[in-house]
Amino acid sequence: MKRPLLFVIMPFGVRPLIDGTDHDFDAFYSQVLRPVALNADFDVLRVDEIDQVGTITNQAFKQLYAADIVVADVSAPNSNVYYELGVRQALSSGATILVAERGADLPFDIASQRVLLYDRDFLNDTAFRDRFRNALAVNKAPMSNPVQDALKDIGVAPDPQKDQAAFEREFASKIARATRDEQLVAVWHWAKQFQNLPVSGLLSLANGLARVEDYKTAAGVLGAAYPVAEEDYEVHRQRGFYLRKFGDYDGGLRELNRALELNPHDPQTLGMLGGTVKRQHKYAEALNYYERAVRLAPSSLYLRVAHAGMVMLAYPDESHRARELYEALNTDVENSEYLVGDYWADLVATECNFVLGNFDRAYERAADAIKNGAHPADAQSSAEQIRMLGEVGVHNEQAVAIAEWLVLAARSDGKNVSAPRLASAGDLSSQHLIFHISDTHFGTLGEPGNARQMHRYLDDENSQRLSLELRDEFRRVLTQEGCDPKDSTIVLSGDSVYSGTLEEFKLVADFLAELCDETGIGRDQVVIVPGNHDIDWDVAKADLKKRFDNYLSFVHQFYGENLFRKIYPLITWNFQVSSARPEPSEIVSLQQRGPITFVGLNSCVFEDHQHHYGYVGLKQLKRVAELLPDANSGEVMAAVMHHHLLPYPEPLMPARKAQDVMLDMSTVRDAGIVEQRLSRLGFSLVLHGHKHKPQLRETAVRQRAEGSAFAGRSLIVSGCGSTGVSEQELEHNQSNHFAVIKLLRNRREAGADFVRVDWREMAVQLGAEWAPAGRWVVKG
CATH class of the missing domain: 3.60.21.10 (Metallo-dependent phosphatases)
Structure with missing residues (x-):
């Protein structure tokens, strides 16, 4: 999973406290809060560090909603900090840590909450660093706050402990409304604060994250389904696929093998196992998985094209066997009226025509796949297979060009896909x-x-x-x-x-x-x-x-x-x-x-x-x-x-004199x-x-x-x-x-x-x- 995010809300620069003394909030952030959190394996962010386009308020609200932990420095009576703290506690049940300089005058509304106090000489306050470090470890778990507690009491915020059905409806509606990657991640940050999340909702959310190619978070989402889903082969299968997609082959194989134990005759699991060991260049082992899968599901386009490709990769000296499989598959796809408008069939036909040397037709079917809604992840998977075939000598130059065009076209949302062509080295993005x-x-x-x-x-x-x-x-x-x-x-x-x-x-x-x-x-x-x-x-x-x-x-x-x-x-x-x-x-x-x-x-x-x-x-x-x-x-x-x-740049040592060398x-x-x-x-x-x-x-x-x-x-x-x-x-x-x-x-x-x-x-x-x-x- 991605590293947890810690978002800090505080005044900026040097500001006066209520006793009239000045306090350097930037120094406290950069020299205390930030390094401690980074060492605790958090990504750390303050609103002035956000480099995305948009209004500051909207950007702050996104972080207040999605951050794993929010730290609020309430040392000074700052209206922005109090406002953002209220927004955080109303939007999210995620952890919020309050910090303040020792002796600060805290308002009645937050005085009842736990506040970590630090000395005015905060650079030498090692005790605060220890308390803050411990708070980061403890508060990775769900926690309550007075605003969320009140909202649950009056029935505004769903509480799975009181009404599981209402919570599941709310969870499902949030997933349905989320279309972009940051929205899906925000739903996950909201949901993971609760216990016993519904497995169906987790599968749906993970699938949405996979669609935007955030496989690492998707794997983390399904990890929350255990131990309830320990005997659910579908959860193991999907989590194994996501782990493999971001490079954790060992973890992916463990999950996929567990799924196969639970359902030994699932062709999809066998296909995913084949795809995983293929990426480890274990071609003979991968071919064995694909052959078993095709026997179980002989009409599956995905398994048939994967099987044909693996015959080519495992035995390049016997390419006629693979070409026969591709020819049969291409005939079935090209002649089926039921597959018109199916982007996955278009991608299969792209690979078949490429192998058979029909490059113009391969481009046409690739363009059809994009027009019919092929997702970038699907295009990437097809392109990866074509590249691998090129590496064993199957039309190497055309393999590179078609694969790169396919990925670029899918990522451009279908724009300019009507005129595919063999690209030169100078006008395509490099993969090196x-x-x-x-x-x-x-x-x-x-x-x-x-x-x-x-x-x-x-x-x-x-x-x-x-x-x-x-x-x-x-x-x-x-x-x-x-x-x-x-x-x-x-x-x-x-x-x-x-x-x-x-x-x-x-x-x-x-x-x-x-x-x-x-x-x-x-x-x-x-x-x-x-x-x-x-x-x-x-x-x-x-x-x-x-x-x-x-x-x-x-x-x-x-x-x-x-x-x-x-x-x-x-x-x-x-x-x-x-x-x-x-x-x-x-x-x-x-x-x-x-x-x-x-x-x-x-x-x-x-x-x-x-x-x-x-x-x-x-x-x-x-x-x-x-x-x-x-x-x-x-x-x-x-x-x-x-x-x-x-x-x-050389550091300036305290004892260094003006005439000393600093170069x-x-x-x-x-x-x-x-x-x-x-x-x-x-x-x-x-x-x-x-x-x-x-x-x-x-x-x-x-x-x-x-x-x-x-x-x-x-x-x-x-x-x-x-x-x-x-x-x-x-x-x-x-x-x-x-x-x-x-x-x-x-x-x-x-x-x-x-x-x-x-x-x-x-x-x-x-x-x-x-x-x-x-x-x-x-x-x-």
């Missing part, structure tokens, strides 16, 4: 995703027996290894974005280990191998560059030329001989002890990933046991320029390096020339690590006599923070981070949305989970 991780720091510091782990994610009772953490996150994003794993890239921008030893690199190799295997992302889809901790400083003392040996041995083993030579075209070293090592400027990688050319730079040219700073050098940049014309590069080029080009000194020392040359070569993206906190910046260098088509455009410089370092290595209460970068267009065009950058973070605390930390869309 970059999972950017950095600074995993596998390894230890200190002597054996007294060594300290420099990597955070260890398998124990309270945590799991990083490969499993990221597996779950990557799967969720791929499912949410409708992106095949083959259309994604993992970027590891250095400091994968801590001391540069072979033993540490073995841990990284195991981490990447498991992550790739679990997500379906190939090793050729991983971009790796060295960081300062990937250099063996002990070896550097003895022989400077051998300091990259362990790193190069690691990437050579990870990619394999043939792929390594393709990715590192400048390295000729045969990995024999006595042979000459490559120069640092030759450790340049080149990988074409869909529409993006990734160039991995070595920013550790001078890194050794004495010199710890970033440097790239003109020699390396010249070699990159010579490689690019032969790279068959796409429209978008991304440079990956470890050190950062642009400085980070970030850990940037690439030749950043100016690197920035200039990358811009001249036409790069759009620079991805880096090194700093243990994220940053997103744009930078442009104006140059004389520029001949590049990208002249005058900015470099988008994205640092993803540190993904795996231990708490001791994080500065200023930072979290661990990684970034998800989606290429929105295959071609960079001025004024058009180009890339979207999402930060994900995990706080350093027991039980923390990955959570969104920011999202930006950058134009070309």
Whole structure:
């Protein structure tokens, strides 16, 4: 489910209290309420932070109605706060927490309610933080308030304890009136305050949420049906489907298998099981489920088309078997007068005609599906199947074009669906995703027996290894974005280990191998560059030329001989002890990933046991320029390096004097020339690590006599923070981070949305989970 929402109502800025003293409400919010709630796994919002279009009053009312918890600061006699508090308690039986500065004069109407008091010196009031944290945990359960109690007493608000039938009618009418996603979510926030919710209503509400593709909340809704519905196979089946849709395959399989136990002959459950294991690339197992389902329901269009597709995916060398199934199915659909106007039949016919090579007819049936009311989720499911068929060699180029057009047309509410065409790479939204991780720091510091782990994610009772953490996150994003794993890239921008030893690199190799295997992302889809901790400083003392040996041995083993030579075209070293090592400027990688050319730079040219700073050098940049014309590069080029080009804001330390240095000194020392040359070569993206906190910046260098088509455009410089370092290595209460970068267009065009950058973070605390930390869309 989505993280619970905490909405804060309070005065803004510095306001006088009744005793004449001033109180900084913004500081109390930003430095006390917000961080405590975020650490308790809440999304936190104040009305001045809402960035949606609309009137402030309506936006506030939506939050007052839908928020899981509302916090009201009643320290000052503020009419807006009292008004919004009354609205909250009249609209919702959700939890409301009142807070006030100690000594505040509370009105009679709210004095009888529990109020959490905080000291005037609230920054040092740790007791209040503890009370507030406990209140957040307790008040996740339903609670009463005097307004709701009064409304129930006079019969205005439904009370399931007194009149279950009236409550169920009210519940059903609210679901029927809700058409948009925020309305459906609001109904759920209202309903979940009550106990023993009707199963039929929960199924209806979950179905509505699934229609707007909020599968996570839909799964949460059906979770509330237990234990009453523990023996209801339909609840288990639908919940399993929703869990699978947002990437929780393990949870989905548990629910679907339970549904099959309760009803072993349900073809729909068998079909959903087939769809789930298909997305795990277990094609033979999926085919078994579909064959069983088709035997039970031989006339089901959904099962027949899924079965035909799975025959093609499981046995691509025997495609004639699948074509026979598609031909029979297409004949039945095209000749049935009963299926005219059925959008699902249109989608089935789209897939059949695509496989059979009737592309014009496939587009016609796709357009019919949209006109006849196909929902985006249905179009996405059909498009996903067509993409998978393309990946095993079935009309690959047309598969991409038809699938993307189908999704775009469904999401445009049927507009401009009358003229489908094969689309070029430049005018369709891209589906390419970059999972950017950095600074995993596998390894230890200190002597054996007294060594300290420099990597955070260890398998124990309270945590799991990083490969499993990221597996779950990557799967969720791929499912949410409708992106095949083959259309994604993992970027590891250095400091994968801590001391540069072979033993540490073995841990990284195991981490990447498991992550790739679990997500379906190939090793050729991983971009790796060295960081300062990937250099063996002990070896550097003895022989400077051998300091990259362990790193190069690691990437050579990870990619394999043939792929390594393709990715590192400048390295000729045969990995024999006595042979000459490559120069640092030759450790340049080149990988074409869909529409993006990734160039991995070595920013550790001078890194050794004495010199710890970033440097790239003109020699390396010249070699990159010579490689690019032969790279068959796409429209978008991304440079990956470890050190950062642009400085980070440095914190002002209390004891720092005016003459003390306040500049970030850990940037690439030749950043100016690197920035200039990358811009001249036409790069759009620079991805880096090194700093243990994220940053997103744009930078442009104006140059004389520029001949590049990208002249005058900015470099988008994205640092993803540190993904795996231990708490001791994080500065200023930072979290661990990684970034998800989606290429929105295959071609960079001025004024058009180009890339979207999402930060994900995990706080350093027991039980923390990955959570969104920011999202930006950058134009070309």
